[in-house]
Amino acid sequence: MFYNIYSKNIKYMRNLFGCTQEVFAQISGVSIRNVVRWENAKSKPNSHSKKVINKLDELCKKLVEIFNDADKISRWLNTPNKSLDGRTPIKQIVSAHTQEEGIQQIVDLLNGYEWGVAS
Secondary structure (H helix, E strand, C coil): CHHHHHHHHHHHHHHHHCCCHHHHHHHHCCCHHHHHHHHCCCCCCCHHHHHHHHHHHHHHHHHHHHHCCHHHHHHHHCCCCHHHCCCCHHHHHHHCCCHHHHHHHHHHHHHHHHHCCCC
């Protein structure tokens, strides 16, 4: 039952991001097998993966707060962004030194949008 909490949360995030299990695995820094097992409540994330998932949860909350629409969120995450040197937010997360760093960069960018600092 404890695993179901992670399963539902991970499925929600992946659907909100509009990405496949493979892309979600890249975003979270794990194998696709882990994502499948988490979604099917066969295992739970290790302590490092929990940290990444918590950062992704923070990102989800910020995305919902700003866009309030799953289609807009998915579109924004998968559209090249000038503030990211033409990379999509998803690619920025994947290409960062760590997933946590990449996720924080996107959260910071969204905070900038809220304050009218970023374009």
